[in-house]
Amino acid sequence: MIVVTGATGNVGRHVVDELVAAGAEVRALTRDPESARLPEGVEVARTADLPLDGADAVFLNPAVVWGTGAGELLRKAGQAGVRRIVTLSSSAAAEPGPGNVIGNHHHELETEIEASGLVWTHVRPGAFASNALQWAEQLGKGDVVHGPYAQAHTAPIHEADIAAVAARALLSEDYAGQAPVLTGPQSLTFAEQVTIIGEVLGRPLRYEEIPPEAAREAMTGGGVPADIADTLLRLFAGAVGRPAEISPETERITGRPGRTFAQWASDHSAAFS
Numbered sequence: 661m662i663v664v665t666g667a668t669g670n671v672g673r674h675v676v677d678e679l680v681a682a683g684a685e686v687r688a689l690t691r692d693p694e695s696a697r698l699p700e701g702v703e704v705a706r707t708a709d710l711p712l713d714g715a716d717a718v719f720l721n722p723a724v725v726w727g728t729g730a731g732e733l734l735r736k737a738g739q740a741g742v743r744r745i746v747t748l749s750s751s752a753a754a755e756p757g758p759g760n761v762i763g764n765h766h767h768e769l770e771t772e773i774e775a776s777g778l779v780w781t782h783v784r785p786g787a788f789a790s791n792a793l794q795w796a797e798q799l800g801k802g803d804v805v806h807g808p809y810a811q812a813h814t815a816p817i818h819e820a821d822i823a824a825v826a827a828r829a830l831l832s833e834d835y836a837g838q839a840p841v842l843t844g845p846q847s848l849t850f851a852e853q854v855t856i857i858g859e860v861l862g863r864p865l866r867y868e869e870i871p872p873e874a875a876r877e878a879m880t881g882g883g884v885p886a887d888i889a890d891t892l893l894r895l896f897a898g899a900v901g902r903p904a905e906i907s908p909e910t911e912r913i914t915g916r917p918g919r920t921f922a923q924w925a926s927d928h929s930a931a932f933s
């Protein structure tokens with residue numbers, strides 16, 4: 661039995677699908693089992709109950725332990741005899757330090773897990789392609805995305821590729837003690853990502869840069885905590901004109917090249933219509 665936390669999330673749904681396809685028994689955790697729409701044959705349970713009995717492995721989305729730490733989950737995992745834990749961490753965990761709220765949070769979580777005695781793998785993706793979903797509202801109203809740092813590069817990764825790596829680490833101990841950094845196959849600026857979405861949709865989309873202060877206001881107004889908004893804006897500023905490094909790890913672990921951003925946009929075209 662493999663327990664998947666955050667099972668309705670961008671990555672979690674694909675983790676569930678990968679495990680089901682591999683013939684594993686899956687228990688999917690959600691705060692709202694009634695509306696979770698998880699596949700037939702998957703046991704669905706409430707996140708708050710943390711039901712880990714009978715589980716060999718756990719996929720941990722940090723969202724479910726944000727603010728509390730993983731202490732209770734790790735204690736229950738120990739009691740239940742869980743062997744492996746796969747953390748959805750972040751490439752930012754490699755560089756914790758002042759002002760890097762995202763890196764510090766994931767680094768603390770990784771450290772807590774490593775001290776638990778469980779066999780661990782930390783999956784460390786960089787920017788998710790699904791971050792582009794934040795533009796869907798603007799693109800529902802017109803052909804322009806307003807955002808900061810048009811020329812900031814990331815190598816956006818398809819959530820299905822993150823899940824494919826996580827599933828392999830959940831199903832075997834081949835990746836025990838590893839923390840693979842995962843990226844997509846191309847470095848793209850925000851402006852290029854919007855152009856690609858436009859090509860997929862057959863619309864002439866463009867990215868119009870706004871000052872970082874305006875972007876900060878929009879982010880915090882939309883519910884992003886101020887320290888996270890500041891960390892993100894600082895990362896974007898540092899990525900202007902600097903192509904992102906492409907990691908070979910997705911292909912090493914899954915045996916196939918990572919999906920392109922155009923593939924991601926095509927898979928999510930309905931969200932932008």
Ligand SMILES: NC(=O)c1ccc[n+]([C@@H]2O[C@H](COP(=O)([O-])OP(=O)(O)OC[C@H]3O[C@@H](n4cnc5c(N)ncnc54)[C@H](OP(=O)(O)O)[C@@H]3O)[C@@H](O)[C@H]2O)c1
Pocket residue numbers: 665666667668669670671672689690691692696707721722723724725726748749750751784785786787788790791
């Ligand atoms: N975005 C990036 O660029 C990036 C980069 C590196 C790492 N990451 C990591 O990846 C995570 C996001 O993964 P994702 O996109 O798959 O997640 P997601 O889709 O945002 O959320 C996953 C699921 O977690 C549950 N959830 C959300 N908030 C919760 C809370 N406060 N308590 C309990 N459950 C909660 C929700 O499920 P229910 O509503 O069904 O309970 C949600 O569907 C980030 O938090 C970060 O740790 C992200």
